[in-house]
Amino acid sequence: MAEQRWIPETLFDDLGFRMTFAVEKVLYEQQTDHHHLVLFEQRHFGKVLMLDGATQVTTKDEFIYHEMMTHVPILAHGAAREVLIVGGGDCGIAEEVLKHKSVKRLTQVEIDASVVEFSKEHFPEFTGPVLADKRFDLIIDDGMNYVAKTDRRFDGIIIDSTDPQGPGAVLFTYEFYAACKRCMGESGIMVTQNGVPFLQPDELISSVGHFRKLFADGSCYVAAIPTYIGGHMAMGWAADDPASRALPVAILAERYAAAGKFPTRYWTPEVHRAAFALPRFIAEIVEKARAG
Ligand code: SAM
Numbered sequence: 634m635a636e637q638r639w640i641p642e643t644l645f646d647d648l649g650f651r652m653t654f655a656v657e658k659v660l661y662e663q664q665t666d667h668h669h670l671v672l673f674e675q676r677h678f679g680k681v682l683m684l685d686g687a688t689q690v691t692t693k694d695e696f697i698y699h700e701m702m703t704h705v706p707i708l709a710h711g712a713a714r715e716v717l718i719v720g721g722g723d724c725g726i727a728e729e730v731l732k733h734k735s736v737k738r739l740t741q742v743e744i745d746a747s748v749v750e751f752s753k754e755h756f757p758e759f760t761g762p763v764l765a766d767k768r769f770d771l772i773i774d775d776g777m778n779y780v781a782k783t784d785r786r787f788d789g790i791i792i793d794s795t796d797p798q799g800p801g802a803v804l805f806t807y808e809f810y811a812a813c814k815r816c817m818g819e820s821g822i823m824v825t826q827n828g829v830p831f832l833q834p835d836e837l838i839s840s841v842g843h844f845r846k847l848f849a850d851g852s853c854y855v856a857a858i859p860t861y862i863g864g865h866m867a868m869g870w871a872a873d874d875p876a877s878r879a880l881p882v883a884i885l886a887e888r889y890a891a892a893g894k895f896p897t898r899y900w901t902p903e904v905h906r907a908a909f910a911l912p913r914f915i916a917e918i919v920e921k922a923r924a925g
Contacts, residue, residue, distance in 0.1 A: 655676070693860075700897050704729065847871065850872050
């Protein structure tokens, strides 16, 4: 009887803490130009993708992060036509964005072509509808290069990045956020993958601190994602219109209806609104950014 293989997430090794998965079958493993990539089958979470020892997406809980990173900024904006995703390799976020008929053009800037290539085979539920949609264009580039040079303007920018290590580190810098601000329209909204505050408070303090130097409103909202271990996941929020973060449930429900009321499994108008009500310890972390 072959020994049970376990694959650990090593992201929090410096904290002496690991989440480990019992592996049914390794489906794919490769050292790409940018990442160590492994995809395996897991009996509870389905397919699990890890990049450099950090869980990126699982088929069982992907809907939570993908819906909250997409429907919150797009419905808060109310008339988003031009949307940019930085990162987003597996196309799970793109699939959610394209559910919004108001979106006329979606551009994804991903640094690692092999993540998209491999997702065509292993995550067809995401890549299938996305790559068939003529509103979608994929650019293989470092997100920093793209936002520093483009002359396009976006209503929504979604930073679906890896953690602030390796190629992902630049996506948490002041220079990157300033370049994003440069290519946002007046009522533009930017949201960011910003870690788990209980385990990664400094990341959130740093990002919100940058947001508050560049935008009228910088904060975060939260959701609990089982395989982003450590409690609430923080999604950074940056916008110049503070009202867009505090829309009443009735307005959100109206906009969702106008968007065609596509099925969701996590996002609701009430959950959207509640996600900005931060538990005190996270509000205190965000307030440290103000003091920065
Ligand atoms: N949801 C996941 C998470 O929260 O950890 C992230 C998913 S997605 C797979 C992250 C993507 O960001 C990867 O495909 C990676 O190649 C891409 N990425 C990392 N650094 C980048 C950069 N500087 N520019 C563009 N894409 C980048």
